[in-house]
Amino acid sequence: MKELPKISEAEWEVMKILWTRSPQTGNEVIEALEGQMDWKPKTVRTLISRLLQKNAIAFQEAGRTYLYYPLVSQDDYVQTETQSFLKRLYGGAVKPLLVHFLREQKLSSDEISELKRILDEKTEEGPDRDRRKDR
Amino acid sequence: MKELPKISEAEWEVMKILWTRSPQTGNEVIEALEGQMDWKPKTVRTLISRLLQKNAIAFQEAGRTYLYYPLVSQDDYVQTETQSFLKRLYGGAVKPLLVHFLREQKLSSDEISELKRILDEKTEEGPDRDRRKDR
DNA sequence: TCTATAAGACTACATGCGTAATCCAAAAAT
DNA sequence: ATTTTTGGATTACGCATGTAGTCTTATAGA
Secondary structure: OOOOOOOOHHHHHHHHHHHHOOOEEHHHHHHHHOOOOOOOHHHHHHHHHHHHHOOOEEEEEEOOEEEEEEOOOHHHHHHHHHHHHHHHHHOOOHHHHHHHHHHHOOOOHHHHHHHHHHHHHHHHOOOOOOOOOOO | OOOOOOOOHHHHHHHHHHHHOOOEEHHHHHHHHOOOOOOOHHHHHHHHHHHHHOOOEEEEEEOOEEEEEEOOOHHHHHHHHHHHHHHHHHOOOHHHHHHHHHHHOOOOHHHHHHHHHHHHHHHHOOOOOOOOOOO
């Protein structure tokens, strides 16, 4: 697995914009964030520059301006971040977190059904079979 | 809910030590982290000082030295951090995270059973009842 | 009693981050 | 052709963080 660049919280907002649609010009990104983040345009451009340096995004030139697009997938990111989050707070153990959430969170009956269904699938699959290679 | 001080990653390691046992002297904390974190003693003391400033911990004087203890509970912390993590990565929606984990993670059959049991409890409880006051 | 030690206080310094402003060159407007 | 505008590049600056080192003062040892 390649090294994913560290994306800060503010940078993350920019990434989200580019993940939902890309490529986009700087101005488009700025507009998309407007009203939502209360950042000056220059601030957004700074974030874009930093994401470029980190190789989290890239651009194609389109005449006088650039069209930016992500180089890392949101999925990879969420995956990695979640992993390190878990490690930090729950010592890497997933179950305590799951228990915590299943207990604490409001879930609709539909959601509960869906979760149960997923658990059922896992049961059938054979819970203790060697699944090392399955992803 | 009171404002929890922000605890950095390095500081978190110190907190973990104090959460598992307290109060402890600086040296005890330093020893506890030794071999585990590869920090110079002074580094640990800096972290302790910062945690003091942030009111994350406090101390009682014990003769020539201090006995440190946490002022915030690990539970509160994990709770808050998890909340903001979720908001950041999953837009606050718990279900996608649960789905993600139930799918991706290795869980033993025992664990699966336990999770199902918890879901069953929630079902009985009446999924859409107003549970605002239940914690 | 004088001195060495060591705990805690204070200082240090590079890097990352949030939050921009200024500079520069090319395109657009006049 | 000259001026204005505007994207993008560069620079700014304070605070947090990781990672310590130095200073000070009160005990513990000689």
